[in-house]
C-alpha cells in the first residue's frame with residue numbers, strides 16, 4: 001500500500017497493534033523472520049507514538065516514560081547511525097536535505113531521550129521521497145507546559161525559536177539508505193496555546209541544589225548503576241572550565257553567534273557527548289578557536305593549552321565511550 005504512492009496518510013494504530021502483538025508472542029524477542037529486515041515507516045512511527053502518546057503537555061513523568069521508551073525502542077534504534085542532526089525545517093526551503101537547513105549535532109541517545117521526547121505523537125504520518133531521501137512526517141504536539149529545567153536549554157532565549165517549538169505540527173525523520181540523517185521540527189500552527197518565558201541571560205541555573213536544565217545532565221541519559229557516571233561528569237566539568245577560559249563557549253552555545261551548522265554545543269554535558277571524538281580531532285590539528293582577523297589572533301591555542309585540553313578531551317572521549325558501551329549503545 002505504501003509503495004504505490006509517494007505521499008499518503010496512514011494511522012499507525014493498526015501497525016502498532018500488529019507490531020506489539022508479534023513482539024509479545026515471542027516473549028519480547030524479535031520474530032525470526034524479522035531478523036535483519038529494516039523497520040518500515042509504520043513500525044518506526046508506531047514505536048514512537050506508543051512511547052510518547054498525546055496527553056497533558058505539562059506531565060513530566062509522561063515525558064520521562066517517553067524518554068525511556070524511546071531509549072529502548074528497537075525500530076528507532078535500528079535506523080540510528082553515529083550522530084543525529086536536528087533542527088527547524090525552513091519554510092522557505094522545501095528540500096529535506098540537511099545540508100540546506102540549520103541543524104545541531106547530537107549523540108543519538110541524547111537526541112531521542114532529550115529532544116525527541118519533548119514531543120507527543122498521534123500516530124498519524126505520511127511518507128515522502130525526494131531523491132535518495134525518505135521523509136517520515138509524523139503529526140505532533142509539543143510538551144509546552146513543563147518546568148523550565150525539563151527543556152534541553154532555555155529554548156526561549158530567542159522568541160522565534162520558542163515559538164517554532166510551540167507551533168510545530170510535525171516531526172519529520174529523514175532517512176537515506178535506511179539510516180536517519182536528520183530530524184526536523186516542521187510546520188507552524190499559530191493558533192496553538194502560547195506559553196511565555198523570559199530568558200534571564202543564563203544558560204544554566206541552580207534549583208534546590210540541582211544544576212538546571214537537569215535533562216542536560218548525564219544522569220538523565222545514563223542508568224543510575226552506570227559505573228562511569230561520576231568519572232564522565234568529572235571529565236566533562238574539568239573540560240568545561242577550560243572551554244570557558246578559552247572562550248570556546250562564546251561560540252559553542254545555543255545562541256550560535258557564528259551561525260555554524262551543524263551547531264556543536266559544548267556548553268552542556270549531554271550535548272557535548274556527541275562531539276567527544278571530534279573535539280580530540282580538532283585539538284590534535286589545533287584548529288580551534290578560529291583565527292580572529294579583527295583582534296589579530298591566529299587559529300588555535302598555544303602549545304601548553306592545546307596539550308592540556310587535548311589530554312582532557314581524550315579522557316572525556318574515553319570515559320564517554322565506556323559509559324555508552326555500558327548502556328549498550330554503539331560507540332563510534
Ligand code: HEC
Nearest residue numbers: 243246247248250251258260264275278279282288289290
Ligand atoms: C569565534 C567562534 C568560535 C570559537 C571561540 C570556537 N569555535 Fe569551534 N567552531 C566554530 C565554528 C564556526 C565551527 C564550524 C566551522 C569550522 O569548522 O570552522 C566550529 C567547529 C568546532 C568543532 C567541530 C569541528 C568539526 O569538524 O565538525 C569543534 C569540536 C570545536 N569547534 C571545538 C572548539 C573548541 C574546543 C574551542 C575552544 C578552544 C572552540 N571550538 C572555539 C567557532 C568557534
